[in-house]
Amino acid sequence: MQKILSLYARNYDTDRLVRDEVVPGAEWVLTGEGQATRKWDGTSCLVQSGRLYRRYDAKKGRTPPADFEPAQEPDPLTGHHPGWVPVGEGPDDAHHCEAWAAADRALPDGTYELIGPKVQGNPEGTISHQLIRHGEAVLDDAPRDFAALRAYLEARPEMEGLVWHHPDGRMVKLKRKDFFSSRRR
Structure with a gap:
């Protein structure tokens, strides 16, 4: 995104x-x-071809992981380089996995917002992690x-x-x- x-x-x-x-x-x-x-108010995600991806910012001087998919060219002023990495089974992905499982993994391709109790301090006040389609x-x-x-x-x-x-x-x-x-x- x-x-x-x-x-x-x-x-x-x-x-x-x-x-x-x-x-x-x-x-x-x-x-x-x-x-x-x-x-x-959460963190953006991507569903593509039946797979969930989380946002990753390859900030200036930071080497992105091998499976990084850029969303745009790096910003020449700030060095921010937003993109996506596949959600796996690691601790950084636990909340994404919970929301993905709750969605039954049947979400159409597109971008989503992950919200929930452990995301951004839960400003949305939800009791579980969930994916909400943008727009x-x-x-x-x-x-x-x-x-x-x-x-x-x-x-x-x-x-x-x-x-x-x-x-x-x-x-x-x-x-x-x-x-x-x-x-x-």
């Missing part, structure tokens, strides 16, 4: 929050294109302007944010914490 473009520019020199300035390439969201969906939790009521989006996310502390999916495959994200200095809960 490639890095997803943010909707608004960030104040990197001050509070690191977003300002009412659209990032170039994300304008289509404000013109009403694409579908808003819920952004889940399935459609939010038809999501607004598309800065002030309304801020109010929308402020009123929904249970949500990490939004991801807009364009029919041509482009995506744009906006996280709740982009507006507020503290975490969701």
